[in-house]
Amino acid sequence: MRRWIFTLGGLLLWAVHFVGVYAIASLADTVSTADAVGWRMAALAFSGLCLLAVLLHLLLAVRRLASPSASGAADHFMSQVAAMGSALALLAILWQTLPTLIGY
Amino acid sequence: MTSETGFDRTLYERFPTTEPRPRDELDELEAVWCRPRSTWQWMTAINNNFVGVYYVGAAMLFFVLAGLLALLMRTQLALPLNGFLPQETYNQMFTVHGTAMMFLFAVPAVEALGVLLLPQMLGARDLPFPRLSAYAFWAYLIGGLAFFCSLLFGLAPSGGWFMYPPLSNITYSPGINADFWLLGIGFIEISAIAGAIEIIVGVLRTRAPGMTLDKLPVFAWAMLIFACMIIIAFPSIILATTLMELERALGWPFFDPARGGDPMLWQHLFWFFGHPEVYIIFLPAAGAMSTIVPVVAQTPLVGHRLVVLAMLATGFISFGVWAHHMFTTGMPTISTSFFSAASAAVSIPAGIQVFSWIATVGSGRMRFNTPGLFVLGSLVIFTMGGLTGVMAAMVPFDWQVHDTYFIVAHLHYVLIGGMVFPLFAAIYHWMPMVSSRPLSDRLGKWAFWLMFTGMHATFFTMHLTGLMGMPRRVYTYLPGRGLDLPNLISTIGAFLFAAGVLIWVIDMIRNFRPFGARNAGNIHDAPGLEWLPNGLYSVRSIPVVSSLYPLWDQKGLAGDVEAGRYFLPRTATGHRETILTSTLNAEPIALMRLPQPSGWPLWAALFTAGFFLLLTVQAYWPSVVSGVLAIYCIMTWAWSLDRPLPQKTVDIGAGIRAPTYVSGPASHGWWAMVITLVVGGMVLAMSAFSYVFLWSRNPQSWAPPPEVASLAMLLAMNAAGVLLAWGACRILRRGGRVRAALATLLMLLAVGLVGGAWGLDLSAWLATGLDPTVNAQGATVYAFMAWQGFFVSVAGLMGLFLLLRWMAGLVRADCPSTVDLIALFVAYTAGQGAFAGLLLRLFPGS
Ligand code: HEM
Ligand SMILES: [Cu+2]
Numbered sequence: 001m002r003r004w005i006f007t008l009g010g011l012l013l014w015a016v017h018f019v020g021v022y023a024i025a026s027l028a029d030t031v032s033t034a035d036a037v038g039w040r041m042a043a044l045a046f047s048g049l050c051l052l053a054v055l056l057h058l059l060l061a062v063r064r065l066a067s068p069s070a071s072g073a074a075d076h077f078m079s080q081v082a083a084m085g086s087a088l089a090l091l092a093i094l095w096q097t098l099p100t101l102i103g104y
Numbered sequence: 105m106t107s108e109t110g111f112d113r114t115l116y117e118r119f120p121t122t123e124p125r126p127r128d129e130l131d132e133l134e135a136v137w138c139r140p141r142s143t144w145q146w147m148t149a150i151n152n153n154f155v156g157v158y159y160v161g162a163a164m165l166f167f168v169l170a171g172l173l174a175l176l177m178r179t180q181l182a183l184p185l186n187g188f189l190p191q192e193t194y195n196q197m198f199t200v201h202g203t204a205m206m207f208l209f210a211v212p213a214v215e216a217l218g219v220l221l222l223p224q225m226l227g228a229r230d231l232p233f234p235r236l237s238a239y240a241f242w243a244y245l246i247g248g249l250a251f252f253c254s255l256l257f258g259l260a261p262s263g264g265w266f267m268y269p270p271l272s273n274i275t276y277s278p279g280i281n282a283d284f285w286l287l288g289i290g291f292i293e294i295s296a297i298a299g300a301i302e303i304i305v306g307v308l309r310t311r312a313p314g315m316t317l318d319k320l321p322v323f324a325w326a327m328l329i330f331a332c333m334i335i336i337a338f339p340s341i342i343l344a345t346t347l348m349e350l351e352r353a354l355g356w357p358f359f360d361p362a363r364g365g366d367p368m369l370w371q372h373l374f375w376f377f378g379h380p381e382v383y384i385i386f387l388p389a390a391g392a393m394s395t396i397v398p399v400v401a402q403t404p405l406v407g408h409r410l411v412v413l414a415m416l417a418t419g420f421i422s423f424g425v426w427a428h429h430m431f432t433t434g435m436p437t438i439s440t441s442f443f444s445a446a447s448a449a450v451s452i453p454a455g456i457q458v459f460s461w462i463a464t465v466g467s468g469r470m471r472f473n474t475p476g477l478f479v480l481g482s483l484v485i486f487t488m489g490g491l492t493g494v495m496a497a498m499v500p501f502d503w504q505v506h507d508t509y510f511i512v513a514h515l516h517y518v519l520i521g522g523m524v525f526p527l528f529a530a531i532y533h534w535m536p537m538v539s540s541r542p543l544s545d546r547l548g549k550w551a552f553w554l555m556f557t558g559m560h561a562t563f564f565t566m567h568l569t570g571l572m573g574m575p576r577r578v579y580t581y582l583p584g585r586g587l588d589l590p591n592l593i594s595t596i597g598a599f600l601f602a603a604g605v606l607i608w609v610i611d612m613i614r615n616f617r618p619f620g621a622r623n624a625g626n627i628h629d630a631p632g633l634e635w636l637p638n639g640l641y642s643v644r645s646i647p648v649v650s651s652l653y654p655l656w657d658q659k660g661l662a663g664d665v666e667a668g669r670y671f672l673p674r675t676a677t678g679h680r681e682t683i684l685t686s687t688l689n690a691e692p693i694a695l696m697r698l699p700q701p702s703g704w705p706l707w708a709a710l711f712t713a714g715f716f717l718l719l720t721v722q723a724y725w726p727s728v729v730s731g732v733l734a735i736y737c738i739m740t741w742a743w744s745l746d747r748p749l750p751q752k753t754v755d756i757g758a759g760i761r762a763p764t765y766v767s768g769p770a771s772h773g774w775w776a777m778v779i780t781l782v783v784g785g786m787v788l789a790m791s792a793f794s795y796v797f798l799w800s801r802n803p804q805s806w807a808p809p810p811e812v813a814s815l816a817m818l819l820a821m822n823a824a825g826v827l828l829a830w831g832a833c834r835i836l837r838r839g840g841r842v843r844a845a846l847a848t849l850l851m852l853l854a855v856g857l858v859g860g861a862w863g864l865d866l867s868a869w870l871a872t873g874l875d876p877t878v879n880a881q882g883a884t885v886y887a888f889m890a891w892q893g894f895f896v897s898v899a900g901l902m903g904l905f906l907l908l909r910w911m912a913g914l915v916r917a918d919c920p921s922t923v924d925l926i927a928l929f930v931a932y933t934a935g936q937g938a939f940a941g942l943l944l945r946l947f948p949g950s
Contacts, residue, residue, distance in 0.1 A: 092421070
């Protein structure tokens with residue numbers, strides 16, 4: 001299980017991010033309006049947090065790829081998928097943060 | 105390289121073995137995996153070589169049937185104000201066409217392809233639960249045919265394939281037509297989930313030794329992700345159809361705004377399933393493409409790892425875009441922007457795959473045989489559909505084209521390019537493996553060109569019809585608005601397409617020769633294990649895999665496998681069997697015994713179908729009888745499970761010994777149970793979403809919950825239930841007859857406690873006087889109660905089953921799996937009860 005979570009880490013964080021921003025906007029919509037400034041700042045902070053986490057995961061995965069102790073082809077494969085997944089997630093989260101800044 | 109299971113991987117060096125094989129070995133293997141003889145045996149066959157072919161065949165049957173409906177519709181639309189079909193019939197036809205294409209063709213077809221190909225591709229003798237595949241197939245066939253027949257009686261649903269309320273509620277759809285959709289589709293989803301469980305466990309646990317994840321064929325990756333997506337997405341539609349049926353039958357107002365419900369809830373639940381569904385259809389097809397492209401180009405797939413990542417990413421993002429089907433419903437701008445951004449992001453993983461295929465085709469020597477043509481056609485069509493998809497992801501544009509023929513064009517481009525053409529490529533490609541004769545390349549090319557031209561003629565034109573403002577789902581249109589010519593062209597195109605399909609049917613009749621002793625062999629020089637020489641027992645011996653493209657890289661593999669020089673060259677125990685391996689590195693763990701054919705899955709499917717169908721036509725008592733019979737069949741089927749063999753360990757080849765029985769997380773049954781519980785957990789999560797969503801629409805109408813004292817009791821009883829269930833597993837393992845009796849007793853007590861907790865919760869709610877028909881709170885609260893009640897009843901049945909097994913002396917320390925699995929189920933039920941208790945009482949509070 002731990003290996004899978006590591007491999008899918010970036011993608012999981014990506015999912016956490018998009019579900020999170022939807023939830024924040026819906027919550028804001030119930031409490032005041034979906035694009036109220038305070039709520040948008042909260043969403044921005046949340047996106048920032050997710051970005052940081054993904055960045056961290058990316059670094060971890062890259063380090064693991066570089067370390068010679070990496071054992072076996074399957075391990076290498078999983079680390080590669082983890083790193084590429086984080087890179088993709090990084091881009092995607094950046095892109096999906098834009099609505100908080102310009103798309104409301 | 106560290107080992108995952110403690111298996112010593114230097115043992116692989118013993119293969120291929122060199123000593124001569126005993127002569128009668130092969131005869132024994134053939135006897136155990138023998139062909140069916142009587143009609144009954146053909147129907148109760150469970151081996152994937154048979155069920156897989158039946159399954160693909162049934163899916164293609166529904167493709168042709170739904171295609172005939174499309175022709176009828178196009179005939180009606182050929183001319184303005186045409187009187188070929190009455191309005192109501194047209195409505196039923198587009199609904200059945202869409203529903204059947206999505207639920208009876210697309211998903212089952214790819215699932216069937218998985219059942220047919222995966223065992224051979226992974227070097228297994230069969231999937232881990234062959235009887236479950238048989239059950240899934242028969243349930244699907246019977247349910248699907250009944251659904252289709254409703255059209256003949258004018259009883260077919262007419263609300264479109266997404267059945268939006270209020271159109272589909274009892275006021276606007278008073279007959280039983282909508283119930284056919286709700287119960288029929290709900291039922292077929294069960295079959296899809298059964299298949300998904302089979303596929304996940306199969307891919308993760310029955311791979312040939314040495315097939316580590318980096319050597320897992322890309323098609324198997326696709327099927328794995330596909331199956332996981334089914335497990336996560338389909339519970340949402342099961343919940344949605346159940347709620348809608350409750351509203352229609354009992355008047356519980358989930359979707360009725362007059363009583364605090366909200367039709368938007370349906371749209372959320374439907375599309376949380378519906379969008380992933382599109383990728384559920386696309387992924388396996390893309391996996392097939394990624395397998396076929398390297399073969400037609402005779403070179404490894406460019407960027408295999410990126411493609412795997414892209415498929416994983418597609419799986420994830422597909423759960424984040426559902427509301428792009430709801431851009432015109434008045435969601436807040438910021439929310440639409442989020443969904444629009446997410447939808448545009450989908451194009452990255454899709455793009456990665458398309459570019460990988462193009463690069464592979466470019467770097468090899470492309471062969472323009474029939475599969476090659478279908479592959480190229482698919483690329484062209486899918487890319488065009490993807491482009492209109494990105495257009496529709498732009499909110500202002502979507503406002504213009506929503507519900508016009510532009511969307512009809514878009515959806516057919518992606519579905520036909522992303523699924524139908526790859527499927528035809530797959531059929532032409534893998535036919536030599538299934539049939540003793542390949543299909544004709546000449547006829548195949550005719551089929552391709554007709555389908556390709558017909559497709560563009562029909563649907564490219566529809567972009568224009570849509571931009572000119574023709575709404576979708578209309579049975580006719582007025583002359584003189586510029587719509588006449590494009591519609592006529594579309595109709596002609598549809599018939600061209602149909603002609604292509606007809607040629608394929610003729611080709612099948614002429615050349616398809618399945619179930620023979622031999623197949624046509626590896627005529628494409630393809631690299632996958634499925635092209636090893638094989639018989640009904642799959643491969644003669646299970647190879648050690650050391651490459652992603654074993655037949656290209658491991659010289660002499662086919663000969664050695666056929667000579668029995670690898671794992672399991674015989675039947676080790678005299679039963680059907682395969683090797684159970686570990687998830688990451690595919691190290692052999694145990695010998696898995698596979699069942700013999702039996703009629704129980706067939707009967708169980710028949711009676712489950714009977715239960716749902718009789719319910720639809722409101723024959724309640726016969727339906728109950730059918731349900732009870734279904735339970736009886738399933739129990740009888742389960743009765744033969746979990747029987748240890750007299751041999752504790754056996755030689756699985758080259759003197760390597762493996763146990764014949766494992767329990768706990770190492771066993772395949774444990775995995776199946778956990779995945780089933782994930783399905784339950786997803787339904788629970790979606791129910792919680794529905795509850796909070798409906799609350800947010802009408803917070804003022806929420807009545808206070810029962811007093812908190814009942815909550816403490818509820819939690820305590822459920823916790824005690826978990827504890828006892830766990831205790832039962834522990835005690836049983838310590839051995840002895842008394843302990844076996846004690847374990848049984850503890851488990852029964854656990855079931856009783858969890859059931860009691862539910863009764864307590866229910867009576868607390870009843871005491872508050874909350875009425876399910878009055879408002880949305882009542883409806884959702886009692887929906888939770890009903891769901892938990894269902895789990896409690898199943899737990900009760902399991903308790904009964906355990907009692908019977910104990911009386912038969914089958915509850916023993918040497919076969920703890922049954923008790924383990926029941927404990928898992930009881931513990932989950934307790935957790936679910938506790939969760940519902942907490943949510944309903946503490947949110948939003950008093
Ligand atoms: C050449 C073959 C096909 C033709 C001529 C065709 C034609 C049509 C027509 C005429 C409609 C109704 C449009 C309307 O009135 O709004 C329709 C709807 C639809 N089709 Fe097809 N179709 C074909 C293949 C497929 C395939 C292969 C799939 C899926 C795998 C599919 C899925 C759908 C869906 C989901 C709808 C929407 C139904 C609804 O509005 O509820 N079709 N098609
Ligand atoms: Cu969608």
